[in-house]
Amino acid sequence: MAILVSGGAGYIGSHMVLELLDRGEKVVVLDDLSTGFWWAVPQEATLVRGDMGDQALVERTIAEHGITEIAHFAARIVVPDSVSDPLGYYLNNTVKTRALLESAVRGGVKHVIFSSTAAVYGEPPVSPVPEEIALNPINPYGRSKLMSEWMLGDVARAHGLTYVALRYFNVAGADPRGRSGQSSANATHLIKVASQAALGQRAGLDIFGTDYATPDGTCVRDYIHVTDLARAHLAALDHLRAGGENLTLNCGYGRGYSVKEVVEVVKQVSGVDFPVRLSPRRDGDPAALVAKADRIRSELGWQPEHDDLTEIVTQALAWEESLRKRNAS
Numbered sequence: 584m585a586i587l588v589s590g591g592a593g594y595i596g597s598h599m600v601l602e603l604l605d606r607g608e609k610v611v612v613l614d615d616l617s618t619g620f621w622w623a624v625p626q627e628a629t630l631v632r633g634d635m636g637d638q639a640l641v642e643r644t645i646a647e648h649g650i651t652e653i654a655h656f657a658a659r660i661v662v663p664d665s666v667s668d669p670l671g672y673y674l675n676n677t678v679k680t681r682a683l684l685e686s687a688v689r690g691g692v693k694h695v696i697f698s699s700t701a702a703v704y705g706e707p708p709v710s711p712v713p714e715e716i717a718l719n720p721i722n723p724y725g726r727s728k729l730m731s732e733w734m735l736g737d738v739a740r741a742h743g744l745t746y747v748a749l750r751y752f753n754v755a756g757a758d759p760r761g762r763s764g765q766s767s768a769n770a771t772h773l774i775k776v777a778s779q780a781a782l783g784q785r786a787g788l789d790i791f792g793t794d795y796a797t798p799d800g801t802c803v804r805d806y807i808h809v810t811d812l813a814r815a816h817l818a819a820l821d822h823l824r825a826g827g828e829n830l831t832l833n834c835g836y837g838r839g840y841s842v843k844e845v846v847e848v849v850k851q852v853s854g855v856d857f858p859v860r861l862s863p864r865r866d867g868d869p870a871a872l873v874a875k876a877d878r879i880r881s882e883l884g885w886q887p888e889h890d891d892l893t894e895i896v897t898q899a900l901a902w903e904e905s906l907r908k909r910n911a912s
Contacts, residue, residue, distance in 0.1 A: 598763055615657075
């Protein structure tokens with residue numbers, strides 16, 4: 584019995600791989616390394632380099648390694664890019680997910696954990712946002728993920744596999760033991776960008792939009808530590824293995840921070856007063872996204888251990904330092 588982690592060389596997927604290996608699971612990573620890194624995959628895992636839409640490769644991998652479960656992380660995730668390149672996002676996030684699911688059905692995979700997003704909610708009328716609210720994504724990224732949620736539900740009903748879809752809010756931080764983190768040089772995650780600015784790797788930071796209907800005019804987000812998120816996937820895996828029902832759950836802490844608040848924490852932790860530029864809004868950015876996060880606790884017994892913005896920023900900065908040394912060597 585083995586679990587296939589698509590996108591396991593990327594940011595969130597690599598943390599899932601670490602958590603699985605830490606408890607003795609057999610792990611196979613499928614990644615085309617377009618945004619992931621081979622060195623992010625520990626030697627204890629098997630790395631298969633390839634595209635999740637390559638059905639012959641995926642089906643061969645399932646058969647050769649005895650794959651019984653898939654944790655599906657591989658996706659394109661940058662909201663403004665999805666607005667400018669919708670076809671690319673529908674291809675990668677929706678069409679290739681459809682191919683992966685067909686391969687899973689053919690290979691007899693029992694369980695799927697799907698990496699979804701709070702972007703499926705669009706501009707929600709309430710905050711915190713519950714799972715049962717009407718879904719109205721406002722950008723191609725959110726729509727591409729919602730289509731995949733629909734497909735997953737239909738496939739489960741038709742073919743008997745079970746799934747948990749986890750709707751991420753804003754993922755941040757790095758492995759507390761320093762083994763992995765957000766490694767893409769051009770990543771758009773706020774804490775990543777602010778950390779790079781604090782370390783002099785960027786000339787500064789842009790705040791996109793200061794006229795939102797929020798307390799300080801900047802966007803508000805619910806930031807979840809990447810290790811807590813990976814452990815939510817472990818809890819989902821255990822739920823499915825125990826015969827649990829299909830679930831769609833928010834992954835967040837239920838508390839939001841504005842862009843300005845996050846920037847100030849990065850400045851305080853780093854001790855660097857880096858330049859901040861006030862820029863116009865970006866297309867596709869909702870004003871506020873904060874999770875109603877009680878259901879994941881009650882359904883999966885998940886309890887966060889790193890629910891602290893200062894800790895998240897501290898570990899993100901430490902990862903940037905180690906990444907800079909790796910890239911310089």
